[in-house]
Amino acid sequence: MPIPFDNSYARLPERFYVKQAGTPVAAPRLLKLNRRLAAEMGLDAGWLASPDGVAALAGSAVPEGAEPLAQAYAGHQFGGFSPSLGDGRALLLGEVVTPDGRRLDLHLKGSGPTPFSRRGDGRAAVGPVLREYVVSEAMEAFGIPTTRSLAAVATGEPVYREKPLPGAVLTRVAASHIRVGTFQYFAARNDVEAVRILADHAIARHDPAAAESPEPYVAFLEGVARRQASLVAQWLLVGFIHGVMNTDNTTISGETIDYGPCAFLDAYHPDTVFSSIDHGGRYAYGQQPRIMLWNLTRLAEALLPLLAETEEAAIERAQAALDAYAPRFNAEYRAGLARKLGLREPDNELADELLRRMAANEADFTLTFRRLDDNARELFRDPGAFDSWAEGWRARVAAEAMDPSERRAMMRQANPARIPRNHKVEEALTAAVERDDLEPFEALLRALERPFEDDPRFDAYALPPQPEQRVLATFCGT
Numbered sequence: 001m002p003i004p005f006d007n008s009y010a011r012l013p014e015r016f017y018v019k020q021a022g023t024p025v026a027a028p029r030l031l032k033l034n035r036r037l038a039a040e041m042g043l044d045a046g047w048l049a050s051p052d053g054v055a056a057l058a059g060s061a062v063p064e065g066a067e068p069l070a071q072a073y074a075g076h077q078f079g080g081f082s083p084s085l086g087d088g089r090a091l092l093l094g095e096v097v098t099p100d101g102r103r104l105d106l107h108l109k110g111s112g113p114t115p116f117s118r119r120g121d122g123r124a125a126v127g128p129v130l131r132e133y134v135v136s137e138a139m140e141a142f143g144i145p146t147t148r149s150l151a152a153v154a155t156g157e158p159v160y161r162e163k164p165l166p167g168a169v170l171t172r173v174a175a176s177h178i179r180v181g182t183f184q185y186f187a188a189r190n191d192v193e194a195v196r197i198l199a200d201h202a203i204a205r206h207d208p209a210a211a212e213s214p215e216p217y218v219a220f221l222e223g224v225a226r227r228q229a230s231l232v233a234q235w236l237l238v239g240f241i242h243g244v245m246n247t248d249n250t251t252i253s254g255e256t257i258d259y260g261p262c263a264f265l266d267a268y269h270p271d272t273v274f275s276s277i278d279h280g281g282r283y284a285y286g287q288q289p290r291i292m293l294w295n296l297t298r299l300a301e302a303l304l305p306l307l308a309e310t311e312e313a314a315i316e317r318a319q320a321a322l323d324a325y326a327p328r329f330n331a332e333y334r335a336g337l338a339r340k341l342g343l344r345e346p347d348n349e350l351a352d353e354l355l356r357r358m359a360a361n362e363a364d365f366t367l368t369f370r371r372l373d374d375n376a377r378e379l380f381r382d383p384g385a386f387d388s389w390a391e392g393w394r395a396r397v398a399a400e401a402m403d404p405s406e407r408r409a410m411m412r413q414a415n416p417a418r419i420p421r422n423h424k425v426e427e428a429l430t431a432a433v434e435r436d437d438l439e440p441f442e443a444l445l446r447a448l449e450r451p452f453e454d455d456p457r458f459d460a461y462a463l464p465p466q467p468e469q470r471v472l473a474t475f476c477g478t
Helices: 035-040 051-058 126-142 180-187 192-206 208-212 216-237 285-307 311-323 325-341 348-361 365-370 383-400 404-414 422-435 439-448 456-462
Strands: 017-019 029-033 069-071 075-077 080-082 090-097 103-109 148-160 164-174
Touching: 029 051, 029 126, 035 148, 051 148, 051 164, 075 180, 126 148, 126 164, 126 422, 126 439, 180 192, 180 285, 192 208, 192 216, 192 285, 208 216, 216 285, 216 311, 216 325, 285 311, 285 325, 311 325, 325 348, 325 383, 325 404, 348 365, 348 383, 365 456, 422 439, 439 456
Parallel strands: none
Antiparallel strands: 017 069, 029 148, 069 090, 075 080, 090 103, 103 164, 148 164
């Protein structure tokens, strides 16, 4: 078969999903195929790019071995609980075991309505599909756990939002699509059996060592908390703002998922929000560590019946697992800041003072760290604010006695030269949507392939926006 499927989620009880195929589209056309990812997965890129392959990636045809289904899940959205969400515009096409033994989901986003659509059209537009493609692949280049993008396919049909837009389908690849909200779906129905089945499935897939623990479900919760603490620390270190950290957008695998109104910091400030629907700043840049712990607490609540025989003991075990989140986050975040400053050991006071001065001076987050030893002062409204801080930094650097070339290499690997600048992303999407011109999108992908390497060909992609280029709001695209 063209794609060697082995669909473990489809073998779970029927109340976990609704089986159905995608809705055929008028004229599927391949916009982008991630050939490197296809090779990593052991897939035939030639077949994927063929008419039969493109039809499968558009949801118009079901390839041999696939068992497409819409997954059931619930979720807290901006703090309010929705007991039945589910895949309203997506389908799990199936699972592939890669040549190196990883099990990965193939997931179609924008493949048509499902029983979870809640009167939505089940479709996606070209702009949001290409946004997820470019940002998820940039996150992969940063080394941050993320879902991947295998393909983007135009449908030849419009979708109707504020105005008609060209439609598209994204093929997303993930370690799994099991979410905190998946557990909440069954917990809300008091279906303890399903919670246990799901936990056993997730342990086998993501935490096999937990199965050997005397308390496997506690070990599982600890593993999810550990992965998410690490993930959020890595987000902050590159200035990433997810924008919609609902529990249905929080994975058990610890991957970044659902690139809707996401954005990257230009000028640093912890209260920065881009998402047009985040009116209260719930998911602001600096709020993300706290919100992730909130989401993990909702997972712990769903797992309580599995953690101990009595509720009191279960709460005690859950709290102990959650208590490990903050130290893990702080350790990873502070170690990352140290690397960004060129230090072997964290210096919290030094790092926090730099961030405070950056916020007061609207200094660019990415370039300040990238240029610490090369004209970072020019990024500050008051260059003296940087100069006085830099005196202490240079003294601290000198005290560690690291070889200068080693320090520079460490800082270069911790501080990207280029990120998906919001204005550059918007330029690429506008060209694709309004002129069917994919070259700006392709150029942006090339600029982000090796984001830690200086490359004069991509200097324009490293620069912060001019005032007239600033992106002030980003949108979900649903």
